[in-house]
Amino acid sequence: MEDERFDCIVVGAGVAGLAAAMVLARNNMKFLLIEKGEFAGAKNVSGGVLWGNDLARLVPEYWKEEEGGWERFINHRRLTFMDEQSTFSIDFKSAHFNQTPYTGVVVLRSKFDRWLADKVQEAIDASDFAMESFIAPNIKVDEVLMEHDKAVGIRTGEEKFYADSVIIAEGVNNLLTRQVGLQDDYVPADHVLTGIKEVIRYDQKVLEDRFQLNGLSGMSNEFVGYATDGVEGGGFLYTNRDTISIGLVLGLKDLRKKRKSPHDILNHFKAHPVIADTIRDGEVIEYSAHVVSSGDKRLMPRELYKDGILICGEAANLLMNAGKAIQGMDYAMRSGILAAETIVKAKEKGDYTSRTMKEYRTALDNSYVIKDMNGFQDAVHMLHSPQMYKDVPNLICDFGRKFFSIRNEPTRKSRELMSESIKKHSSYWDLVKLGIKGARSL
Amino acid sequence: MKLLNLPERLGLVSYRNQARSEIKPHIVVDTEICNTTCPHKATTYVCPANCYTIDDHGKVHFQVEDCIECGTCMYACDQGAVSWNYPDPEIGRGVTWNFG
Ligand SMILES: Cc1cc2nc3c(=O)[nH]c(=O)nc-3n(C[C@H](O)[C@H](O)[C@H](O)COP(=O)(O)OP(=O)(O)OC[C@H]3O[C@@H](n4cnc5c(N)ncnc54)[C@H](O)[C@@H]3O)c2cc1C
Ligand code: SF4
Ligand code: SF4
Numbered sequence: 374m375e376d377e378r379f380d381c382i383v384v385g386a387g388v389a390g391l392a393a394a395m396v397l398a399r400n401n402m403k404f405l406l407i408e409k410g411e412f413a414g415a416k417n418v419s420g421g422v423l424w425g426n427d428l429a430r431l432v433p434e435y436w437k438e439e440e441g442g443w444e445r446f447i448n449h450r451r452l453t454f455m456d457e458q459s460t461f462s463i464d465f466k467s468a469h470f471n472q473t474p475y476t477g478v479v480v481l482r483s484k485f486d487r488w489l490a491d492k493v494q495e496a497i498d499a500s501d502f503a504m505e506s507f508i509a510p511n512i513k514v515d516e517v518l519m520e521h522d523k524a525v526g527i528r529t530g531e532e533k534f535y536a537d538s539v540i541i542a543e544g545v546n547n548l549l550t551r552q553v554g555l556q557d558d559y560v561p562a563d564h565v566l567t568g569i570k571e572v573i574r575y576d577q578k579v580l581e582d583r584f585q586l587n588g589l590s591g592m593s594n595e596f597v598g599y600a601t602d603g604v605e606g607g608g609f610l611y612t613n614r615d616t617i618s619i620g621l622v623l624g625l626k627d628l629r630k631k632r633k634s635p636h637d638i639l640n641h642f643k644a645h646p647v648i649a650d651t652i653r654d655g656e657v658i659e660y661s662a663h664v665v666s667s668g669d670k671r672l673m674p675r676e677l678y679k680d681g682i683l684i685c686g687e688a689a690n691l692l693m694n695a696g697k698a699i700q701g702m703d704y705a706m707r708s709g710i711l712a713a714e715t716i717v718k719a720k721e722k723g724d725y726t727s728r729t730m731k732e733y734r735t736a737l738d739n740s741y742v743i744k745d746m747n748g749f750q751d752a753v754h755m756l757h758s759p760q761m762y763k764d765v766p767n768l769i770c771d772f773g774r775k776f777f778s779i780r781n782e783p784t785r786k787s788r789e790l791m792s793e794s795i796k797k798h799s800s801y802w803d804l805v806k807l808g809i810k811g812a813r814s815l
Numbered sequence: 816m817k818l819l820n821l822p823e824r825l826g827l828v829s830y831r832n833q834a835r836s837e838i839k840p841h842i843v844v845d846t847e848i849c850n851t852t853c854p855h856k857a858t859t860y861v862c863p864a865n866c867y868t869i870d871d872h873g874k875v876h877f878q879v880e881d882c883i884e885c886g887t888c889m890y891a892c893d894q895g896a897v898s899w900n901y902p903d904p905e906i907g908r909g910v911t912w913n914f915g
Contacts, residue, residue, distance in 0.1 A: 409901055411831070415911045416884065482915030511904045546886040548900065562890040569863055571824075572914045573816075616914070625890055629857040635887075636863050640818045653816050659914045660824035662863035664886035 379405050379506075379536035381716050382527050384514045384549060386413035387482075388423075388702045389686025390542030391489045392709030393716075394508070395431045398496035400717045404506050405534060406493070407527070409513040414486025417544070418570065418663035420609045420618055421482070422447060422593050425703045426474045427710065432492050436473045442488025444613035445591025446475040449584075452697060455598035456770035460647045462594075471590065479591050479611045480702070481572070481618070517541070517553050517682065523726070524553070524681035537725045538681045540712050542705075545664050547674070547688040555674040555684060562625040564672035564690075566606055568665040569635045570620030571643075573655035577615040583651070584612050595697060597756075598766025600642045604628055605757045607696065608642055610651070619643070619652065622665055622699070624757060635662065665701065666692040668753045670746055677737065678730035683712040693745055695752035695814075696761070704742050711736045751814030760799065760807050768798035821865055825881050829911045831902070840879040841902035841909065842866075842888070848896035849875035858888045858897070883910050 381397055383390045386408035394406045410416040423443070428435055435441055448470035453462040470476055490508055497506045516528040517539055526535035541549050545565070550556045575583070584592050596608030605624035610617055621642060623635050642648060665687075666672055672690040677683065685691070686705035693700040715733035719725045737743050755761055771794040776787060795804060832838055844867070849856065856875060858867040864881040867888065882902075889899040902909035 409904055411904075411911050414915060416909075417915050418885075418912065419915070483912045484914070486915075513901055513904055546889065546899075546901075559893075559895070560890060561893060565890050567861065567863065567885065567887045571819075618914075625861065625887065628861050629855060629891055632855075632857075632860055634860045634863075636821050636824065636865075643816070643818055649816065655816060657819055657824070658827060659912065660819070660827050661910075661912060661915065662883055662885040662887070664890065 377535065379403050379534065380720055381538045381540060382407065382534060382536040383540045383542055384527065385542040385544060385688070386410070386490055386508065386510070387417050387486060387542060387544055387686060387705065389688070389705035389709035390540070391486060391493055392427075392431055392706045393540050393542060393685065393713040394493045395496055396710050396713035397716065398493060398500050398506065400713075401501040402506070402717060402720065403502040405536070406508045407512050407514055407529070408508070408510045410510060412487050412510050413490035413508070414483045417482035417486055418568065418661045419480065419482050419702055420570070420611055420620065420699055421480055421702060422477045422611060422698065423480050423702045423706070424477045424698060424700050426476070427703060427706045428478070429474050430710065431489070431706070436475065442485040443478040443480050445479045445586065445589050446470070447477040447479065447593050448590045449592040451592065451594040453594060453596045454766035454769045455596055455600055455645065455647070456767045457599055458646060459770040459774055461769045461773040477593065479593070479613055479618070481613060514549060517549050519553065522680060524679070538683070538716050538719060540716065541682065541684045541688050542686045542709060543688045545666055545687040545690065550674050550684050550688050553679060553682060555676055555679065560672070562629060564667045564669040565625050566622040566665050566667055567625050567628065567635050567662060568620060568622045569639050569662040570618055570660070571639065571657050572613075572616050572618055572659040573652060574616045574658045575655050579654070580612065580615055580617070586612060593698070597696065597762055598770070599645060601762060602633065602638045602641045603763065604631055604633055604638065605759070605762050607756070607762070609699070616658065617652065617655070622694070624667070625664075665699070666690040667757065668692045668694045668746065670750060677734055678727060680727050680730065681725045683715060683730055683733050685709050685712040691742055691746070693749060693753070694756065695749050696756045707740055707742050708737060711740065749814065751810060755807070755810055755814055760803060764799040764803070765807070768794045771797060825864060828883060829913055831904070831909050831911055832907065835906070838908045839903050839906045841900045841907050842877070842879050842882060843898040844877040845896045846875050846877060848894050853894045853896065857891045861887055861891045863887065880908060882908065
């Protein structure tokens with residue numbers, strides 16, 4: 374039925390799909406947002422910090438809301454190198470980051486996505502299609518319907534829904550992107566990681582005192598070295614209101630090669646003496662895991678559009694992780710916004726073919742998302758090199774131990790100590806090579 | 816702080832349709848491949864819910880009940896034994912995260 378036809382069907386109410394839906398609603402489009410979970414966010418896992426300021430574009434002045442969907446804003450950042458006994462951190466805290474708009478907020482997806490979906494519903498209610506646009510949870514899309522290689526709708530079980538366009542925002546395990554032929558049916562383990570995490574609860578006052586949090590301020594901490602037990606990847610610890618999120622992202626190919634289990638490595642990380650001190654006395658209230666992209670461009674689908682189709686968020690493997698932060702949610706948000714803007718234009722023009730869809734690709738290429746992915750590929754590769762997740766953390770901690778030991782003996786010059794640590798864990802030549810790579814990549 | 820083992824961890828997960836006796840499995844594994852040609856049996860150690868196990872005779876078994884839909888096995892198995900899909904909201908299993 375033509376009058377049942379939507380301008381757009383968005384698959385997936387994660388960050389990308391919700392951002393797209395918000396823009397569609399604001400532009401008076403008739404759309405359907407389909408989510409397989411019981412509610413938006415029910416199936417989603419992140420660390421996670423939502424970096425940057427795009428959230429304020431979707432929900433202006435979101436920080437004014439007392440019971441907003443976010444946990445804490447970040448004003449304290451820490452990057453920690455670990456060996457077996459020690460940690461050596463670069464620690465930065467600044468009152469600059471206390472000002473709104475915040476530069477990053479910690480979120481728990483089951484709460485955040487649901488809150489954002491409520492905001493989308495408000496935008497739908499205020500639109501011309503208040504009664505004809507829907508957020509539909511509990512429905513799994515089985516297939517994108519194609520006619521003459523153009524998307525015309527979706528199928529779920531026996532039911533079909535028709536639309537002029539489909540935005541695929543299904544996340545990293547992108548079955549529909551594969552079905553429409555933009556990604557291979559089998560994606561090898563080479564450029565994906567398994568993310569694994571626990572949420573640990575504390576008395577809120579204990580948490581705030583332990584991490585020096587004030588009001589709703591929060592801390593983000595990334596880890597390299599011992600945390601991952603010799604497997605490529607890294608660790609994270611973020612503060613929520615009265616919980617912390619602690620976990621790891623582990624290169625899947627390397628896990629397979631080294632025959633290790635992600636859940637064992639998480640316990641190895643938690644048992645480290647410094648981490649054990651940091652997290653003591655908490656109660657684990659959730660254990661979760663999810664695959665996450667590495668940020669390597671080789672993982673990306675062949676193209677991000679097709680007649681009547683746009684792919685956004687991690688379905689398109691848009692992600693950056695060069696060690697200092699994981700950026701998947703902000704990339705999802707921006708790409709969702711750009712995808713929806715393209716659909717709005719397509720409706721104005723009455724042309725949903727690749728000619729218009731391609732404008733999404735151009736907009737994405739010109740945005741920080743693809744610019745950073747292009748610019749920091751070397752940094753992504755470097756993070757996954759054994760020097761970075763093994764040698765460097767070991768030698769930094771070795772140096773730290775000597776530098777900070779005071780022994781009532783003549784004190785040795787740091788240069789001498791450093792060269793000793795380097796010889797023990799690496800070689801000058803390797804470090805020079807790494808230094809050159811690092812200087813180029815950052 | 817006490818470290819949790821895997822069953823304790825999975826005990827914290829909210830699964831859908833937990834009371835249902837019959838569920839439709841969303842992942843199907845051709846264990847014939849696991850037990851004949853697979854050189855590494857990677858899924859038996861990389862699955863974060865331990866859905867793939869090896870018995871005393873070295874045979875691989877798969878159960879979908881504990882699956883937390885992470886996707887790991889879909890990439891880790893390079894032998895073509897895993898047919899992976901999302902669970903059906905009505906008659907499948909799968910997770911509902913309380914925090915995520
Ligand atoms: C352990 C871990 C830590 C992370 N830490 C961070 C961090 O600190 N900061 C950060 O920015 N990113 C982080 N990420 C990455 C981030 O979580 C993802 O990049 C982000 O969630 C991608 O958003 P998305 O909307 O594209 O996909 P998703 O959030 O995966 O959403 C996809 C949605 O589509 C739905 N869906 C899929 N298929 C169908 C279908 N067929 N029918 C109906 N619905 C469907 C799903 O149920 C889901 O709701 C982390 C990831 C992990 C695993
Ligand atoms: S890796 Fe594949 S073939 Fe090998 S045991 Fe696992 S599921 Fe079976
Ligand atoms: S999807 Fe994840 S939890 Fe489920 S069986 Fe595969 S690896 Fe295990």
